[in-house]
Amino acid sequence: MSLEQSVIFDERKDQIHRKGDAPFTMGCNRESLAGAVSQRACVFCGSRVVLYPIADAVHLVHGPIGCASYTWDIRGALSSGPALHRLSFSTDLQEKDVIFGGEEKLYKALVELIDRHAPAAAFVYSTCIVGIIGDDLNAVCARVSREKGIPVLPVQSEGFKGNKRSGYHAACKAMFQLMGKGSTEGISPLSVNLLGDFNLAGEIWIIREYFRQMGIETVANITGDGRVADIRRAHGAALNVVQCSGATMDLAKMMQETFGTPFLRVSYFGVEDMAESLYAVARFFLQRDPAIMDRTRALVREELAVLYPRLQEYRRALEGKKAAIYVGGAFKAFSLVKAFRLLGMQVVLAGSQTGTEEDYQELYEITDEGTIIVDDSNPLELSSFLKEKDVDIFVGGVKERPIAYKLGVGFCDHNHERKEPLEGFVGMLNFAKEVHSSVMSPVWRFVPRSIHRGKEPAFTESLFKAGAECRPN
């Protein structure tokens, strides 16, 4: 039995495709296979990811303690002001609450936290067992909202009711309730909301600055460095700019339906996608401000003038190296494929936790022959692919890191924990720098992978050979 056969479940065979093998089809959008150690999280996680960066709201997790403990301050979503989002609030349900219901405890906890922190709003996340014991979240939230005079929004994020994407949807629904409430006076006709950027490592500030230079006002950050008051007037913006794999796509659609706000899908990763995103927005406003295109071109030109020479240096070192990508949403994978190409590197594996059929189709089209495309993978599969393709760097999140390192493969964290901005033109440079600092490290010489493949002289090995003699020289 080949290595691959021994690690791939029959049920998952059609969720893995090798480009060039056969016509492209892809199984996806399924529940994870029991016992397969999926890298996926849950509905609650999806909601938490989207709403978490709203910094002046209380985020109360209604449930037993774990769901809150594990999400305490785990993302580097920065705020320029209040930082309520970095606290982990829970009702820490106990046995008696499970038996008699947790509504009373939820009510008290909410009142207590609102009195203590005077937030602009409160989000209440329901977790798995809340879905079972049947607490009426809506009623409790409505009551507290009445009494305290701030929006108190239930988020229907019971972990088992779908996957991360259902969580995105629940989050969008909760946020949407805020919209249309604030005054839109004084908003520029050249204005946008930034959807789907969570301000990891301060990224949204970079993007806002680009738009500012183009003469565009940003009304609401949704949700990086987000504020409740901004979201309440977001419907006053002329355009929604939606980044990333659809975490906030549902919100854009709801806003289009209700307020008629059009939207554009963009990505801020990599040079090509970043520039194209700015141009697309400029094109949208061209009628209102014909000079906007010139300003945008100037901006891009200026950024690239700084960026290109330095990228070339990295490219020289990285040319021909092999990369593997496994990320949460497929949209990010598209940008990464292009970014690696810009560095002269070859993508040999591209996968995501929650891609859709169209996503995988697109991935298929932009990748090279022989690339493995995979949906909802697991450690056994991923490690066998890394080995088979003799990968130099693996891009993923925290859970993928030890897989790479254990096998002696470089790694780049492109997820919540990143501390360096990877968006924007400067982000591409940071990305190149990070890839370079992992791929070019001398430590890979000493790992078993290199030694056994004969890439490196086995000098460390020979030291330990049985019977090696110690001759004086």
Place this chain on the structure above:
Amino acid sequence: MHHSNAPYTSTTNACKLCKPLGACLAFRGIEGAVPFLHGSQGCATYMRRYVISHFREPMDIASSSLGEKHAVYGGEANLKQGLRNVMHKYEAKLVGVATTCLTETIGDDVPMILKAFRREMEESGVGSSLPALVSVSTPSYSGAHMEGFHGAVRAVVDQFTGDPEVLPPRENRVNLLPGFVSPADTRYLREILDDFGVESVILPDISETMDGPAMEDYAKIPGGGTAIEDIRSMGGSRCTLELGRTIMGTDTAGRLLRERCGVPLHGMGTPIGLRESDVFFSTLKCTLQRKIPRKHTLERGRLVDAYVDAHKYVFGKKVVVFGEEDLVVGLTAFLAEIGAVPVLCASGGESGRFRECIEGVTSGILSPSPEVREGMDFYDIAEEAESLSPDLLIGHSKGFHLAKRLGIPLIRVGFPIHDRFGGQRILHLAYRGTQNLLDRVVNALLEKKQEDSPVGYGYM
């Protein structure tokens, strides 16, 4: 029972983790074992992430990945399918099934499902290749991660130790149940037992599974861990040493071995500090009737010497200690010995025995006794700490925010350590571990003093 004396309804920044996480860590310390969570996918993924960030090692936790319809009709089918998949792909020798809040609430009877699964497998002729199946009930709405940990250890012992009549007595072997200690601690404990010339079964043993070597192939299940064969014969060992004052006298694996197999049980504190370590060494000395190896008496001697060298730096320094109860008890015992003043001992755990254990290790050496609080979160701890104006914090890395706010050093110990390197290699126990802690405490205080001083002393 709720022992919490926290004044608030809401929890902010919990100082505890959920019960199945402890169980998964314990299962991980058994050879060929795969931890398995019966519940929805999210719990397993969150726990993996949390554990990985500390150990920097792969941590596969399988899940029955329940969806909406299972939550309504029960998770039996998914649990069975999950077990089959884990059997086939991981070739596990043991699957440790821990329940979650969800499956406890919907009322799945896991032991019964496992029994049925075993029967079905036997009927279909694959019974002989079946891994051992151990289950532990771990609803997080009653108890936290340490209860889950001890519960899993007990469940494993319960499953594997049978009739003492047929067990060959092993006079030269001891059982050691260390609790949740670091891989470095586990290696050191084994070294001590080796030096005594005695065989040992350490359960669980995460020294290799959570701190392993670089590999060419991904090990489906990392090497190392307590061998199941060894667990089976624990009932024949000469005695059991069980660490942790708060679990003494409770329904533990050690007690089970005593009751079922007549193995004498020595319960004692987590050996941190001189006196608690002395108890550990002298217990070995008496039960084995052997001298303490010179290497270790020397280490003890050096530790006392270091206590003397360090005493002025630490005398009267006020310390807030937080984390798992048994770890805090050990740390407090140590701090009291060196003349530091533990002013607050706090834990998110709620054993109900925390205070009496702290009093046990501080009476006669520290007065008054420190504030002792169970069921605390970091909001409570911060509130208390502000009024106590401590010089130092000791605990896991989640105390960082508080340390920063107070402008004092944090000595990172235990689990989790998410913001520093090498958490799995921190030594806490016995003479050598205490020495390590002492060095770190003294240096943290010196560094603070040096940095705060305008003079810039070159000798401290």
